Amino acid sequence: MSSRTELTFCRICEATCGLKATIEGDRVVAVEPDEDHVASKGYSCIKGLRYHEIHHSPDRLRVPLKRVGAGFEEISWEQALAEIGAKVRQLVKGNGGDSVSAYLGNPISFSLLPPILTSGFLQGLGSRNLFQTGSQDCNNKFAAAQRVYGFPFIQPFADVDRTQCLIIIGSNPAVSRSSFMQLPNPIRRLRAIEERGGKVFLVNPRRTETAKQLGTQVFIRPDTDVYFLLSFLHEVLSRDVIDHVHVNRYMKGLDPLRKVAELWTPERTAEVTGIPAQTLRAMVDAYLEADGAALFLSTGVNQGSQGTLAFWIQEAINAISGNLDRLGGTIVGHGYIKDFPKHARKGGHTMRKDRSRIGQLPSVADTFPAGLMADEILTPGKGQVRALFCVSGNPLLTVPNSNGRLEEALKALELLVVIDIFRNETANHAHYILPGSSAFQRADLPFVFQSLMGAQAVPYVQFTDALLPLEDEQRDETLILLQLARACGSTLFGSRVANGFFGTWMGLRKLPLLGSRLGFTPERFLGLMARAFRLGSLRSLRKEPHGRLLEPIKGRDFLGERVVTEDGLVDLAPEEFVVAAGALESAFESERSRRDKLKLISKREQHSHNSWMHNFPRFVAGKRSTNYVYMNPQDASKVGVESGAIVEVRSNAASVRLPVQVTDEMMVGAVALPHGWGHQAADGLSVASKTTGVNVNLLAADGPEELEYFSGMAKLNGIWVEVTPAE
Numbered sequence: 001m002s003s004r005t006e007l008t009f010c011r012i013c014e015a016t017c018g019l020k021a022t023i024e025g026d027r028v029v030a031v032e033p034d035e036d037h038v039a040s041k042g043y044s045c046i047k048g049l050r051y052h053e054i055h056h057s058p059d060r061l062r063v064p065l066k067r068v069g070a071g072f073e074e075i076s077w078e079q080a081l082a083e084i085g086a087k088v089r090q091l092v093k094g095n096g097g098d099s100v101s102a103y104l105g106n107p108i109s110f111s112l113l114p115p116i117l118t119s120g121f122l123q124g125l126g127s128r129n130l131f132q133t134g135s136q137d138c139n140n141k142f143a144a145a146q147r148v149y150g151f152p153f154i155q156p157f158a159d160v161d162r163t164q165c166l167i168i169i170g171s172n173p174a175v176s177r178s179s180f181m182q183l184p185n186p187i188r189r190l191r192a193i194e195e196r197g198g199k200v201f202l203v204n205p206r207r208t209e210t211a212k213q214l215g216t217q218v219f220i221r222p223d224t225d226v227y228f229l230l231s232f233l234h235e236v237l238s239r240d241v242i243d244h245v246h247v248n249r250y251m252k253g254l255d256p257l258r259k260v261a262e263l264w265t266p267e268r269t270a271e272v273t274g275i276p277a278q279t280l281r282a283m284v285d286a287y288l289e290a291d292g293a294a295l296f297l298s299t300g301v302n303q304g305s306q307g308t309l310a311f312w313i314q315e316a317i318n319a320i321s322g323n324l325d326r327l328g329g330t331i332v333g334h335g336y337i338k339d340f341p342k343h344a345r346k347g348g349h350t351m352r353k354d355r356s357r358i359g360q361l362p363s364v365a366d367t368f369p370a371g372l373m374a375d376e377i378l379t380p381g382k383g384q385v386r387a388l389f390c391v392s393g394n395p396l397l398t399v400p401n402s403n404g405r406l407e408e409a410l411k412a413l414e415l416l417v418v419i420d421i422f423r424n425e426t427a428n429h430a431h432y433i434l435p436g437s438s439a440f441q442r443a444d445l446p447f448v449f450q451s452l453m454g455a456q457a458v459p460y461v462q463f464t465d466a467l468l469p470l471e472d473e474q475r476d477e478t479l480i481l482l483q484l485a486r487a488c489g490s491t492l493f494g495s496r497v498a499n500g501f502f503g504t505w506m507g508l509r510k511l512p513l514l515g516s517r518l519g520f521t522p523e524r525f526l527g528l529m530a531r532a533f534r535l536g537s538l539r540s541l542r543k544e545p546h547g548r549l550l551e552p553i554k555g556r557d558f559l560g561e562r563v564v565t566e567d568g569l570v571d572l573a574p575e576e577f578v579v580a581a582g583a584l585e586s587a588f589e590s591e592r593s594r595r596d597k598l599k600l601i602s603k604r605e606q607h608s609h610n611s612w613m614h615n616f617p618r619f620v621a622g623k624r625s626t627n628y629v630y631m632n633p634q635d636a637s638k639v640g641v642e643s644g645a646i647v648e649v650r651s652n653a654a655s656v657r658l659p660v661q662v663t664d665e666m667m668v669g670a671v672a673l674p675h676g677w678g679h680q681a682a683d684g685l686s687v688a689s690k691t692t693g694v695n696v697n698l699l700a701a702d703g704p705e706e707l708e709y710f711s712g713m714a715k716l717n718g719i720w721v722e723v724t725p726a727e
């Protein structure tokens with residue numbers, strides 16, 4: 001059979017690496033890195049190179065399914081849409097818009113339209129109840145940025161290719177390729193810092209795959225990052241290296257910030273962080289002496305109990321040291337949409353100020369914390385959630401206490417609709433399962449982080465056509481959401497104009513005056529978006545299949561120009577944060593009194609990303625068919641176990657049993673457990689369901705008191721645990 005080669009890009013993680021797919025008929029038979037891609041330049045990881053195996057899995061959903069008794073029956077799209085629509089209309093009429101909710105998962109969030117339309121669908125029903133994966137991995141950054149810079153999606157990122165000192169906290173780019181910073185080929189680029197005479201520090205409770213290859217490892221006790229950062233700030237301020245003219249012109253709040261840092265000497269915080277004072281001072285020296293430096297924290301810190309405060313302190317340090325908005329320091333990308341933060345803020349987009357019905361937690365970027373889903377479903381009263389649309393997500397595995405109260409809650413729903421490419425754990429409880437598209441079946445512009453935040457050290461744009469057709473009854477998520485909106489009586493975004501536009505575009509309404517119908521093509525819409533973003537026509541983008549470089553980042557164009565707080569100044573000391581920092585004393589004392597107890601961190605694995613990856617046989621073969629508890633030899637000896645022994649890990653929320661791996665990559669007092677496992681009940685995942693790993697998120701608690709106050713982030717790192725040999 002003759003074959004052809006198509007260029008595209010990966011949509012598994014933020015690196016969005018360029019890929020070259022070899023296609024025979026309707027099958028992708030091989031995927032290679034795109035050597036000529038303008039940004040990834042021949043880099044990609046094993047997950048992108050094996051994505052075709054996920055796409056062609058025999059477990060892919062092909063037709064709509066309806067729950068009947070204990071099983072599922074195939075139904076037509078017409079029946080599915082009609083029945084779902086009737087139920088939603090009834091719920092909204094009887095209980096109000098908030099009775100309908102949605103959960104937006106990670107895989108689809110890398111595509112342009114489905115996340116926007118999921119939000120528009122709910123808005124059209126009058127519902128505020130959108131839950132998203134952000135409250136498991138990053139909402140603290142949005143919550144802090146909104147107060148410090150005036151808009152959640154203003155996210156400065158480290159200028160890795162020019163910096164002379166990079167301090168990475170709670171991140172393992174060798175495996176994650178970083179987040180909020182597009183970083184294909186992370187090891188080469190981090191090594192280059194050392195090759196040009198700079199320094200890289202990796203602050204982490206575990207010697208990660210990154211730290212094994214470069215940089216200086218600094219062990220930190222889990223979930224004590226905020227104290228480390230407070231001492232770092234204390235030291236920066238005590239050396240009087242601040243450019244006061246610069247700070248006075250572009251920032252406010254230096255005095256209250258000084259007060260916040262006053263008591264947190266490195267000697268004091270060393271008691272809980274485990275980082276000796278002289279080590280911290282040496283890091284501050286390196287940071288201040290470098291010609292361009294950056295502190296960059298990520299998921300490990302985000303998932304702790306003080307992620308918002310930690311991120312705020314980090315940003316304040318980068319700002320007052322003169323490293324914010326300079327090449328080699330941290331830079332703020334432009335994204336595709338010129339002045340997006342200014343316009344979005346003006347229109348109130350992603351700036352909602354409401355609070356959740358349960359727990360009164362704030363919405364962040366117009367979403368509520370997923371850790372509240374169980375309560376919102378199970379607690380009677382006005383606004384109780386009775387229906388959930390799960391779009392390309394698997395909350396039953398990914399939110400805290402997932403197999404506990406959330407499972408009970410999903411069973412209590414009057415309507416659960418899952419849109420996915422597989423029948424996963426969550427789908428097992430669905431009333432309807434709708435077959436969506438894989439990334440190879442979708443045209444796309446790399447959008448989410450690039451367009452809004454411009455989180456690219458190398459700004460570029462690339463368009464991909466769908467490589468393969470949809471099969472059987474599979475549909476593109478964009479079309480599914482538009483059809484659901486119509487069936488459910490949702491006026492998209494609560495706007496008749498938007499509703500009319502989308503209705504006409506998808507061929508549901510005749511064109512005004514002309515009387516003809518447009519057909520639904522995502523490409524057509526992406527073409528409109530590309531023109532609106534001034535990226536050119538699709539024809540021109542198609543002529544540059546390796547991507548087109550955009551204007552390089554120059555730096556020095558954010559402060560005084562693109563900060564969108566009321567007064568245009570960076571707020572170094574938002575009042576609520578200052579008050580919360582003042583209350584850290586009791587948390588610090590609690591931490592100090594439990595220094596001898598074990599704390600759990602989660603860990604991402606090279607061959608794993610979300611539940612789908614565990615359904616590829618080679619990724620879970622042999623020893624990889626389970627996750628392990630990783631422990632330092634000293635801790636293992638105290639517990640009385642060796643590698644291979646089964647241990648019980650117990651938190652306040654639950655307990656799990658797993659084999660242990662004893663390794664000195666863990667610091668004493670910290671244990672690690674990879675996430676994304678626990679598929680035994682997912683009989684729709686024929687490979688994953690045979691694996692024996694357990695879900696680490698079981699050990700995390702849900703409910704309003706357990707979530708971080710400012711962002712509703714689930715505490716998935718730094719969980720107090722006991723480990724004992726299993727009976």
Ligand code: SF4
Binds near residue numbers: 013017043184
């Ligand atoms: S690093 Fe791997 S998973 Fe991430 S975009 Fe590149 S190929 Fe895909």
